[in-house]
Amino acid sequence: MGDWRDRAVCVAGLGVSGRAAARVLAERGARVTVVEARDDDALRDRAERLRADAGVTVRLGDGDTLPAGTDLVVTSPGWRPDVPLLSAAATAGIEIIGEVELAWRLAHGTRSEARDAVRSGGSSPLEQQGGAGGQGAAPWLALTGTNGKTTAVRMLACMLTAAGHRAVAVGNVGTPIVEAVLDKYDVLAVELSSYQLHWSSTVAPYAAAVLNVAPDHIDWHGSFEAYAADKGRIYAPGTVAIVNADDPVSTRLGGPGAKGFTLGTPAPGQLGVVEDLLVDRAFVPDPRREAVELAELSDVRPYAPHNVANALAAAALARAYGVPPEAVREGLRAFTPDPHRIAHVANVDGVDYVDDSKATNPHAAAASLASCRSAVWIAGGLLKGADVDDLVRACADRLRGVVLLGADRARIAESLARHAPDVPVVDVPDTDTGAMDRVVSAAAGLARPGDTVLLAPAGASFDMFASYGARGDAFAAAVRRLAESR
Incomplete structure (x- = not known):
């Protein structure tokens, strides 16, 4: 839908989403220029393939200058709103959208078409989805949150598949959504980051959930309030809102009338836990008098309280779409956790070594530490402006010791000195390839049989490693x- 022919579109960024957006737009007749601030051999190879295959103009080594004549900018998620190119576009009154918004418009029409349809009494973008079993574009079941997004969206895709739907997990999870919306899926399980939501203005999921909200990416958004507000953009008018009843910010963003999930006993309108069962009191005919069993706690893998919350959020979205209880259970049992998420590496001398390198912010690290009775915590990296005092204060009584590495380790050390002064701390300043061996050796020296040595860094990895995955691999190899x- 939408007429893209001869539109002059600037795509900011030559990453996965940028390349996918450029190809799709070029196929629809748009005049596309991709700009990328970096310039190296790998990018030149990508640029040449894009030029040859799609006729797209690619400009490397200059991410600041807006191409002349541009009437729309499609930005990649990592580009901050205050970079010169985006600032110039905003000043000139040129609309800026992200790949997610582009995908929505490809499936449901342009912004003006959607607005004109509503003005003339036609259906809204949400109504165009057709709902469960309806006609038209595949409905979106979307989720966001500071932590747990990828796990929850993959659980959701498994539940939808178990119910017989042709479904796929897309968005911030690897598969470009601009490609998925053009395929013939019944329903899409969509993971959305705060960056992606910031640049989305007309996206209206069939149902949406905010898993949790804690300080993260403050350097990008400018404040926690702005970060939370972008998370809240996932709740569009007409969307079935699902909130984490145990998270005050999620609850506030969802507003009155939202369905909820909780790790406690569910009230009417909620999913929750009763003894060792996951139960639904929201998507049943009589929520006040009726509940339905969805699964057992043992069906959630890996087991940890925050992962149970992920399962409940996925189940709530699936149930909102009409997935039967047995498919929720089958989906959880079919789900295979991604690497570096509470992954048990080995037991050495009675000590468990666990890789949760994906815990790249304090909120995720706190959830991971809460699953341990006694831990030697490996922490550090890039904190991205986040404060660690609440994390250290909450986990102090679980810490046998701490080993610190990475650029912002001094900030964690200062917090430990304030809130856990009796916990032994080993500082590893090294950044060479053998640094992780020294980190693991130091952790082994602090641990006692029955303890867990836990890599849950609370920071991003890019100060020392190519990715959180590379950091986790280095830890596992050292173990x-x-x-x-x-």
């Missing part, structure tokens, strides 16, 4: 070398 030496 294996430790085990071989014993």
Whole structure:
């Protein structure tokens, strides 16, 4: 839908989403220029393929200058709103959208078409989805949150598949959504980041959930309030709103009338936990008098309280779409956790070594530490402007010791000195390839049988590693070398 022919579109960024957006727009006749601030051999190869395959103009090494004649900018998620190119577009009154918004318009029409349809008494974008079993574009079941997004959206996709729907997890999870909306899926499980939501103005999911909201990416958004507000954009008029009843910010963003999920006993209108069962008192004919069993706690893997919350959020979205209880259970049992999320690496001398390198902010690290009775915590990295005092204060009584690495380790050390002064701390300032071996060796020296050595850094990895995955791999390799030496 929408007429893109001869539109002059600037795509900011040559990453996965930027390349996908450029190809789709070029196929629809738009005149596309991709701009990328970096310039290296890998990017030149990508640029040449894009030029040859799609006829797209690519400009490397200049991410500041807006191409002349541009009438729309499609920005990649990582580009901050205050970079020169986006600032110039905003000053000139040129609309800026993200790949997610572009995908929505490809499936449901342009912004003006949607507005004109509503003015003339036609259906809204949400109504165009057709709902469960309806006609038209595939409905979106969307979720966001500071932590747990990828796990929850993959659980949701498994539940939808178990119910017989042709479904896929898309968005911030790897598959570009501009490609998925053009395929013939019944329903899309959509993970959305705060960056993606910031640049989305007409997206209206069939149902949406905010898993949790805690300080993160403050350097990008400018404040926690702005970050939370962008998360809240996932709740569009007409969307079935699902909130985390245990998270005050999620609850506030969802507003009155939202359905909820909780780790406690569910009230009417909520999903929750009763003894060892996940139960639904929201999407049943009589929520006041009726509940339905969805699964057992043992069906949630890996088991941890925050992962149970992820399962409940996924189940709520699935149930909103009409997925039967047995498919929720089957989906959870079919789900395979992604690497570096509370992954057990080895037991060495009675000590468990666990890789949760994906815990890249304090909120995620706190959830991970809450699953341990006694931990030697490996922490550090780039804190992205987040404060760690609440995290350290909450987990102090669980800490056998702490090993610090990475750029912002001094800030964590200062917080430990304030709130856990009796906990032994080892500072590892090294950044060479052998640094993780020294970190693991130091952790082993602090641990006692029955403890968990937990890599839950509370910070991003880019100060020392290519990704959180590379950091987790380095940890696992160091643990294996430790085990071989014993």
